[in-house]
Amino acid sequence: MVQYKPRIVISRCLNIAPVRYNGGIINDEFSKKLLDYVEYIAVCPEVDIGMPVPRPTVLLYKKGDQIRMIEPNSKKDYTDEMLKFSETFLKSLGEVDGFLLKAKSPSCGVKDTKLYQENLKGLINARSSGLFAQRAMEYYPYLPIEDEGRLNDYWIRRDFLTKIFSHARFRYLKNNYKDINDLLKFHQEHKYLLMLYDPHTLKQMGNLLANWKKYGLDETMKRYANLFHRALSKKSDINKHSNVLQHIYGHLSEKISDSEKRHLLKMLDRLRKGKLQLETLLEYIKGFIYRFNDKYLQSQIYLSPFPEELI
Incomplete structure (x- = not known):
């Protein structure tokens, strides 16, 4: 990415x-x-x-x-x-x-x-x-x-890094987009990240993009920018991460074995209890993504929102 x-x-x-x-x-x-x-x-x-x-x-x-x-x-x-x-x-x-x-x-x-x-x-x-x-x-x-x-503080630092790099990506998009496909691609790549911060605003963004012809491209971009800023003004927490990871588990559940499902759910439970680092669980999930060559999850910024050297 x-x-x-x-x-x-x-x-x-x-x-x-x-x-x-x-x-x-x-x-x-x-x-x-x-x-x-x-x-x-x-x-x-x-x-x-x-x-x-x-x-x-x-x-x-x-x-x-x-x-x-x-x-x-x-x-x-x-x-x-x-x-x-x-x-x-x-x-x-x-x-x-x-x-x-x-x-x-x-x-x-x-x-x-x-x-x-x-x-x-x-x-x-x-x-x-x-x-x-x-x-x-x-x-x-x-x-x-x-x-x-x-x-x-790990969680404050992680939020800070996630947000500054996300704002940078959006700033580049806003200054360089050519058509609606650029915005649609950006939104698809940031779906889980936006879900982390504000699921309600994520739905509003989806509705906006579904009706973009009603507003025109430039007005849609302006409205999307306001919603993007609103979403990223919120804070994340361990429960919000757990919600996103549960969605990712649902996406993978038809591909992995029963024993892998049990292990992944056990890791999620340990994360919620503060007994497992988020980075460890994300690396475990990335193993499945590479194994199944899952293009959708490969595209998700949530899994690698900033250079890993910084964490």
Whole structure:
């Protein structure tokens, strides 16, 4: 399967440049490996608004209903500058497939940045996202936006990779399609992947494609894009994976022996109980696909949604 390069925004301090508040750089193994597989746009909102390297620590605090950014020693408030930069940067960004930002940062953290009381003396019992990250989520509500800390979780990392590569494939399709067959082929290849995230929206997509002549090709593509983004804005979990794998089992059940059926169902049960890795089960299923030369399953992006080196 062709893997188109995702276009992602990444924090500049992640293996790219020493722009941390202390003049350091973050050596993150996963982010470093990912750089070889993506086209990236590096950003450091704090440096990009003119803050020096190294620089005094800034923090987020809550003032009324607003979250603001301040340097506590000098009391200099950077909120307006950060929001203005974020608006300008995001408006000029164009099409991207996701964001990988710096954990716990007052500009880039994703749901894990400390939030202080207005007097700056104590923490609020809640976490926030950084000001830049918040604006990115507003501009691109359907895209995966994560930080390197959250990607230490296997399921979050797998979702992130699945989504950025899926958005990249769709972006390529949207910019290069010639006729309805291109869209039909894309949809067929992504059937199980879309089922994983949003079976209801998958049905709507099928109905749209069945009636594409009613809307015309370009309008159908626009409507499909909205549905595709909606589906991939959802999260997966072990039960959703089990549902997809049950459908794949149904597809294979007439070809495999009774003992193989029992073993596959046993593996599915172990997966649901957290006693078997998803990758192990997928590799077992791929063995049947090669054995029976099953073209339909061979085409399914769900089984290989991103380069295996990244998992």
